[in-house]
Amino acid sequence: MEWMAWTTPSALFFVGIGSIILTMVCWEILSPTVPTKGFLPIITTRGDRIFISLLSAAFIHLGFIGLTMLPLSVPLIVAIIWLFIVMKWG
Structure with a gap:
């Protein structure tokens, strides 16, 4: 490698x-999985929600890097919380 x-x-x-x-x-x-409709405006499966969470995590990190001087642990914590929210109620 x-x-x-x-x-x-x-x-x-x-x-x-x-x-x-x-x-x-x-x-x-x-x-x-059973497709469900939560607070997201579309019907999603678990795979859809994990993809949305990963994509959102990338944007959360880019936003924090571009707009703040905070350490990377802050957007990581925000992204993990967002992951749990989307997986539970998305």
């Missing part, structure tokens, strides 16, 4: 995304 020039943060990021996908696949196999 030398051609990729992995750094520890980038490797952890992709391991984390892979773990989320693997967890979602196992969860779907054990308990098939």
